[in-house]
Amino acid sequence: MIRGILVSLTLLISFSTVQADSREFVVTGVVINSGSAKSISDFVNYLSQQTNIDLKPVFVDSYNELSSRLRKKPDSFGWNCGAPYVEDHQNDGQQLISVPLFNGKPTYHSIILTSKNKTGASLANFKDQVFVYSDPRSNSGYLAPAYFLMQQGLDIKNHFRIALHAGNHEKSIAALLNGLADIAAIDEYVWLQYIKKHPNAEAALREVQRLGPFPFTPIVTGNATNKQTLQKLQDALINMNKTVVGKNILNTFSMNGFVIKNNDFYKPIADMQRKLSKK
Amino acid sequence: MIKWILASFHRKVGALLLASGMLFSLSYTSIDYYNNKNELREIMQRQSQQLADTLALLLAEDVRYNKYYPLWNNLDQVYKKNSQQQSNLGRLFYIQEIVIIDNDNKILGHTDPKNHPLLSSYHNHLEKYGYKNHTLTTHNNHIFVKNIPVTYSGEKIGELIVSYDAEPMLLRLEQLFTESIYLTIFIFLAIILVTSLLARFINTPLRSIIQQLKNIGSNKINFSKLSKQHDEFGQLARTIQNVDKQLFEDKIALEKYQLNLENLITERTQELEQTQKELVQSERLAVLGQLTATVSHELRNPLGAIRPSLYVLRKRIPEADDKLLSVMDRIDRNVQRCDHIVDELLDFTRIKQLEFSNIEFNSWLKHLINELELNTNITVTVKLSDKDIYIEIDTNRMRRAIINVVDNGCHAMLKEYEIDLYEPNSNLVLETKQDNDFAYLIVTDNGCGMAKDVAEKIFIPLFSTKGFGVGLGMPSVQKIIQQHNGEINISSTLDLGTTVTFKIPKQQADNAND
Numbered sequence: 001m002i003r004g005i006l007v008s009l010t011l012l013i014s015f016s017t018v019q020a021d022s023r024e025f026v027v028t029g030v031v032i033n034s035g036s037a038k039s040i041s042d043f044v045n046y047l048s049q050q051t052n053i054d055l056k057p058v059f060v061d062s063y064n065e066l067s068s069r070l071r072k073k074p075d076s077f078g079w080n081c082g083a084p085y086v087e088d089h090q091n092d093g094q095q096l097i098s099v100p101l102f103n104g105k106p107t108y109h110s111i112i113l114t115s116k117n118k119t120g121a122s123l124a125n126f127k128d129q130v131f132v133y134s135d136p137r138s139n140s141g142y143l144a145p146a147y148f149l150m151q152q153g154l155d156i157k158n159h160f161r162i163a164l165h166a167g168n169h170e171k172s173i174a175a176l177l178n179g180l181a182d183i184a185a186i187d188e189y190v191w192l193q194y195i196k197k198h199p200n201a202e203a204a205l206r207e208v209q210r211l212g213p214f215p216f217t218p219i220v221t222g223n224a225t226n227k228q229t230l231q232k233l234q235d236a237l238i239n240m241n242k243t244v245v246g247k248n249i250l251n252t253f254s255m256n257g258f259v260i261k262n263n264d265f266y267k268p269i270a271d272m273q274r275k276l277s278k279k
Numbered sequence: 280m281i282k283w284i285l286a287s288f289h290r291k292v293g294a295l296l297l298a299s300g301m302l303f304s305l306s307y308t309s310i311d312y313y314n315n316k317n318e319l320r321e322i323m324q325r326q327s328q329q330l331a332d333t334l335a336l337l338l339a340e341d342v343r344y345n346k347y348y349p350l351w352n353n354l355d356q357v358y359k360k361n362s363q364q365q366s367n368l369g370r371l372f373y374i375q376e377i378v379i380i381d382n383d384n385k386i387l388g389h390t391d392p393k394n395h396p397l398l399s400s401y402h403n404h405l406e407k408y409g410y411k412n413h414t415l416t417t418h419n420n421h422i423f424v425k426n427i428p429v430t431y432s433g434e435k436i437g438e439l440i441v442s443y444d445a446e447p448m449l450l451r452l453e454q455l456f457t458e459s460i461y462l463t464i465f466i467f468l469a470i471i472l473v474t475s476l477l478a479r480f481i482n483t484p485l486r487s488i489i490q491q492l493k494n495i496g497s498n499k500i501n502f503s504k505l506s507k508q509h510d511e512f513g514q515l516a517r518t519i520q521n522v523d524k525q526l527f528e529d530k531i532a533l534e535k536y537q538l539n540l541e542n543l544i545t546e547r548t549q550e551l552e553q554t555q556k557e558l559v560q561s562e563r564l565a566v567l568g569q570l571t572a573t574v575s576h577e578l579r580n581p582l583g584a585i586r587p588s589l590y591v592l593r594k595r596i597p598e599a600d601d602k603l604l605s606v607m608d609r610i611d612r613n614v615q616r617c618d619h620i621v622d623e624l625l626d627f628t629r630i631k632q633l634e635f636s637n638i639e640f641n642s643w644l645k646h647l648i649n650e651l652e653l654n655t656n657i658t659v660t661v662k663l664s665d666k667d668i669y670i671e672i673d674t675n676r677m678r679r680a681i682i683n684v685v686d687n688g689c690h691a692m693l694k695e696y697e698i699d700l701y702e703p704n705s706n707l708v709l710e711t712k713q714d715n716d717f718a719y720l721i722v723t724d725n726g727c728g729m730a731k732d733v734a735e736k737i738f739i740p741l742f743s744t745k746g747f748g749v750g751l752g753m754p755s756v757q758k759i760i761q762q763h764n765g766e767i768n769i770s771s772t773l774d775l776g777t778t779v780t781f782k783i784p785k786q787q788a789d790n791a792n793d
Contacts, residue, residue, distance in 0.1 A: 130397055132348065162397050164348040171348070179393025180351050 022056040026066045026078035028135075028168075036193075039252040046249055050236035053229065061167060063137040070094060074222030077233065082215045082269045083139035089263060093223030096263055097230055098237040099216050101256035102189050106265070107213035109188040110140035113176055113205045122209050123159075123183065124152045131160035132172045132181035139269055141169060144211040145185040147272040170194060177204055185211070193254060215266045219258065234260055289482040293474045300470030304463045312459040319448055319455075323371040327443050330357075331425040334377070335439040342379060342387055343431040347397055350379060350388040358390040371448040375422060378440040379429065387437060401440075421445040484512040488519065495519070498527035571624040578621050585614050620749055626679065627740065627751040633673035633762055635787055640668040640718055641711055647678055648685075648709065656701040657689060662710040668718045671787045672763060680759040683752045684722050684779050685709075691726025691777060702726070717765075718783050725776040734771045764788060 025044045041057050048055040055077065060066050063084040070076050071092050080088070088094035099106040112123055120126050123145055134141035146156040156163065164181055166172040169190040175181040186194075188210065195202040219237060221230060237258035240246035250257060284290045334357060341350040354377045361374040379388040380401045389395035422444055429437040484505050491500045500523040502516035589610055596603065641663040653659055685707065692705035705725065712719040729737070729744075736742045738757045743750030760767045763783050771777035 162347060165346075166348045171352070175348065175351070178351075178355065179391075180348070180397070 022054045024058045024069060024073055024076040024078075025055045026058045026060055026069045026076060028060050028063060028066050028079070028081075036253070039249065043249050043253070046240070046245055047233065047236050050239075050246075051229075051232040053232065063135050067092070067094075070220070070222040074224030075229075077219065077221045077225070079217060080220045081135075081137065081139050081217050082266050083143045083273065084137045085218050085220055086266050086270045086273060087137070088220070089266075095221050095223065095225060095230060096261065096266075097219040097221055097233050098258040099218050099261045099265065100253075100258050102216055102254075104256050105213070106216050106259055106261060108140070108216050109210040109212035110144035110214065111186045111188050111191050111210050112145065112183065112208040113173070113186055113191070114183045114208050115176060115179070116204055116206050118182060118206070120183070120208055122152075123149055123185075124154060125208075126183040127154075127159055128161045129182035130162045130164060130180065131156070132164040132166050132175040132184045134166055134169045134172050134187070136165060138169075138187075139214055140187040140212075141172065141185050143269065143272055143276070144214060146276055148211050150276060173201060173205070177201060183208065187217075188212070189216075189254075215261070215269060218261075218266070234258075287482075288485065289478040292481060293478045296474040296477065297470060300474070301467060304466035304470065307466070308459040308463045311462075312455055315455050316452055319371060319451060323443075323445060323448050327372060327423070327425055327441070330374075331427045331439060331441045334441065335427040335429045338379060338388070338439065339429050339431045339436070342381070342429050342437045345387070347387065351392060351397075354379070354388050354390050371451065372443045372445045373447060375442040375444045377442075379437055380440065381437045382435065421449050484508075484516070488512075488515065492519065495523050496526035496530055498524055571627075575621045575625055578617060582614055582617055582621070585610065589614070623751050623755065624749060627755045627758065633676060635671045635673055637669060637671050638674060640670045640672075640720075642667075643674065644681070644709065644711060644720070647681060651682065651685060653685070653689060653707070654701060656703075657692060657705045657707050660706065660708045662708065664711045664713055666713070668711060668713045668785070670718045670783060670785045672783065673759075676759045676762070677783075680756040680781075681720070681722075683756050687752060688722055688724035688726060688777065688779075691724050691728070693726075713785070716784060716786075718781075718785055720781040720783070721778060722780075723776060723778045728773040728775050728777055729771040730773050734769055737769055738767075 025047070027040050037059065040059075044055050044057040047053070058069065060069065063081055066078050066080060067084055067088045070078050070088065074092075077097070080094070085094060085096065089096070102108050114120060114126070118126075131145075133145070136142050142156075149156050149159055160183075164172075164175060166175055166184075169186045172181070172184040172186055173191070173194055176184050219233070221233070238260060241250055241257035284294045334353075338350055338353060340346070341353065358374055358377060374390070377388075377390045378386060378395070378401065381387055384401040385398045386395050386401055387397065389397075422442055425439075425441045425443070427439040427441070428435045429439050487502065487505060491502065494500055500520055502520060505512055505516040506520060507513065508516070589607060592607060593599075599607070645661060645663065648659065648661055688707050689701075689705075692701050692707070694700045694702050706723075708721075708723040710719075710721040710723070712721070733744060737753045739750075740754040741750040743752075757767050760781055760783065764787060765781060765783035768780045768782070769777065770780075
């Protein structure tokens, strides 16, 4: 029965009816809030109109699925996270299109949260407690705290009694609020969007520390997308804040616009991955 | 109390109905309550078991691979969904907590993770809360637990423990109990109502019947409403009415018969008395008849001889002196008197068929009075009716009766019964009257009258107050009037006079003279 409920919820979220001829614009809940489905749909439709490329939004539950889809359909697009992008770029030739501007910058932080009643000034203080994260490939949710602990001489796999894989940042927050987990690493953008809708969460949780800044979550495409198409997308995104419709969509995302960056912009993340892998 | 109930039919019926109603309502509601209670318990047990079984099956993979978050998320969703349904009607329980433990009794998931951290010992949990093995027994102990093993590929990898709170079911049972009480009261009240109505249906007609039965036989019983009913009471009422009417008619007939019987007895008594009188009179008359026949025969012969002899004497002594003439006149008068007595005797004893003739009574009477040549010292007054009286009589017999009465009146007015010497102012009044059927002759004198005892014996044969006669005058008059189917009445006051009244039918019936 519960599985049925979950399937139903998933079907509700993934309302896409993808047609065979459309290109997918894959979005994961790790990046964006679950309540932003309408905005995502408007965003994808806007890009489709601006570029004359038939795009259909597709929602997936994890970065692995997003990577897999772009791997299988390399002319598809997606809103990826910095850490998986670095991996997918290296492994699959995934291409960077643009980076959103959040608070006027193309960067964000990983916010370390815990319950109000718990003490501790950093992740290092939560030894043998329950850590919750959104996705094992998430930059803010897992890579950043793992790198921070590593810098402290700690291994994320041993430091916590349990590391819970919640699926997305919102679920990580819920785990904290319900007492299932003691500490979590949350995407700064998701957290700020979350507390707008759930002000009680801000009162119940405490920011222990913030990690970063890190390169923000990029708009990407598979390795089959040619430069002209990529250019169309870039133009549409860069000019988005110059159109009324585009500006309204950006406002709903609480973003300022998009900028063009090269792959080196994500070097900090690549460095963290490299150092962690060497450990 | 029992005597009071047994004293009335409708109370007995009412008590019986009430008792059976109470028994029925209590039995019905008790059985209904216990059936519902058992059914609710069964449903609750089944639903809670199914939920736990399904949950254990669903979570097996998460337990197997230590997917704590999905495990908790599933538990949390089930718990919250269950909590949101607490207010639903018909809900029998709600989940208090769900715990999943591994084979080492470590908590893999709990609906209250704040107080029950992951991988903490479940033993501590039991020591703290002690829910396990609780059974649903009383209202205050309404927590029950389902322990379901979690298996994966046939191997037990953990245990699901679901604690249920059956308070909704207990509240529902309380509600059922209250409803049963209300139902019992309702049924009982309904039975009281039905009983009272039934008692009224029985009592009202019964009272009416009993009340009216007091008048049975009076023809006054009237069940105006009851008799219109088509039930047994209606039949009874109609039967009673018919019986009442029949009894009344029988009573009236009996009274009539009784009255007739009394009249008949009176009549027969009178007839017997009359017959007795007549028998006495007949006996006297029989004796009188024989005597009269003998005496008359024996007297007629000497009288017959004296009269011619007197006639011869008058012829032989034409110039007799006054004294001799007086003697001869006395002889003649006394011979006439004797002859008259003989006539009276013969008249009274003779049974002679009357010869009726229709006459005008006033003129006939007037002529008769003129013929009588009454003494001039008597003032005779004849008062005839205004209209003529036509009457059917035997004129000879009636003539003798009237002469007899007139003679008696005249004699009553004689001064000490002296011959031809009357009291001064002697008046004799003859008056006639009539009505439709009868003619009346009233003869009144102002003579000496009669004492009451004398007047009562006036019609007894051979009774006489005169110094002469045989006492057959008035009996003869009575006989004549009776032969005319009439009546004779005498009223007399001593020293004041006597009134004799004849009441004679104008027309004689065919059986006259019988």
